[in-house]
Amino acid sequence: xxxxxxxxxxxxxxxxxxxxxxxxxxxxxxxxxxxxxxxxxxxxxxxxxxxxxxxxxxxxxxxx
Numbered sequence: 001x002x003x004x005x006x007x008x009x010x011x012x013x014x015x016x017x018x019x020x021x022x023x024x025x026x027x028x029x030x031x032x033x034x035x036x037x038x039x040x041x042x043x044x045x046x047x048x049x050x051x052x053x054x055x056x057x058x059x060x061x062x063x064x
Contacts, residue, residue: 007045032063032064035056035063036055036056036057036063037055037056037061037063038053038054038055038056038061039053039054039055039061040052040053040054041053041054
């Protein structure tokens with residue numbers, strides 16, 4: 001499965017959580033055992049540098 005890019009707009013100061021479920025075309029769950037995740041937060045979609053970089057390896061993102 002290839003990586004996906006999502007642009008999410010969050011109002012400053014608001015709590016944020018995101019739960020993502022991966023499913024096979026017929027609806028059964030995809031086994032994500034051993035997968036890693038990374039997320040970058042940028043000032044705007046046009047920003048070239050991240051203000052926050054989160055990874056599952058660093059423990060800042062949970063993959064289960």
